[in-house]
Amino acid sequence: MSSLNLNEDQQDCLQEIINVAMGQASDQLARYLDTFVYLKVPNIEQVSAQSLSMTLNPDEQAVAVVSQGFFGFEGIRGEALLMYQPKDSDRLADLLGYEPEEQSVEEQIIDLSSILTTTFLNVFATQINNQMSYSAPRLLSSSKTTISEHIEQQAYNWDLALKVKISYQVTDYSFNCDMILLIPESAIINIKTVIDRILEEY
């Protein structure tokens, strides 16, 4: 387990790469959505399968959870979860530039998820000289249950994951959502190799 933990230098380095990627992603999103997009300082931590649902604000109601897989060279892979709360979805069509009757709420949520995930991860991949591919985004569940119920419905075959949580805020549309990147155990060692290489180059 200890070999999977990021040391302080590795953690700082990853944090820095993410910060830069967030800056560029928020700039691109702002231009595309024509409004300011704020990304809050990310939170990076190691989570176990048992504790995952506990770390995701377990009591909050989620109107939807969207999952999208990502995979790049050098064994960098993982799953992005986008979490929305009921109050977040009111003005999505407006934000995305669609007429409300053109898209169902589900489609808006999936569309936005894909845009947020791929925009951020593309920039992130460029930072580490990589290139990402994505699976199609999928709505895991859209009933009004708490987030932890959504997550507990899933069965896992992993023990540990690296979790990066980034919160998005679009104040003009009073819209918030959380993007949670989960990098499974088998890929953590690969991301550590990449981070070590970057640290050496400095």
Next chain:
Amino acid sequence: MALHNIGATISDKLNTGVLIVDLEFNIVEWNRFLQVHANKTPDEVIGQSNFAVFPELPKKWFSRKLSSVVQLRTQNFCSWEQRHHLFELPHTRQITTDSHFMAQNCTFLPIESEDGELTHICILIEDATDVCHYQSKLGKALEELALSNRIDGLTQIFNRKHWEECLAKEFSRARRYSHGIALIMFDLDHFKLLNDNHGHQCGDAVLIEVAKKVKSLLRICDLFGRYGGEEFAVILPETDLSGAKDVASRIRQSIDEIVIKFQDENIRISASVGVAMITENDKHYEDLIHNSDVALYRAKDAGRNIVCVANESEDCFL
């Protein structure tokens, strides 16, 4: 074969549609899958506007979708689960599914030239008809399962379990907002005797008829269930005592009027009815059941085929 041709050959062997458009949405290239399914010649397609060749595309939506690919230089997706299809194409299970058009998963990819300039958009169209077909069958099965979990098989009204869940919900809502809620419970008189004399098939026919008749008297918001063998219960949300008494009286009367023809015999039946209103003392929904049950047994004691109201010791009526 020259190596650079292999890509094109494989593209033509794929069971996925490949459509490449320029930034004005004019079609630059397509593969065999699309050509065959769209049943058009290259002359009609190459160089033409995407919207002219496929007029079924939602133009505004499509343009906005592709603009995200161009501006953010990232891929975008469209799933059959939210939008059954974009392109009106036939599919390969015309005989064994009821789907008219091919259900599609579409992917929109930015294509950059060697100097990093975005020049084209590639649209991949995957046939998801099979998945869509089985998914909707599964959905239907789950719906039926959920329904049969709520319904009493014989009488087709709510079963005890679901009815009690409804009562728990309605009760706590009524308490929270200080609204009135009434409960009517009724039991068919001498039902055991009817079964003994005429057989259980006759008893079943009576239960079905009673459920049907009573259901026709109720409002849409009333919740009607089979509580036990020959005992039924009706939840009346947002109802005051006089309204509840009125419904109870009509239930008793209409059951009294039922005549069932069974093996050339005219079978008649009656019911004893108990009514209870929610009171300040009722903390749990079980209290309401208890009170109407007590009223129901007073009706039985008073000679049956009568309505009694809980907590009104002398108030029994027809």
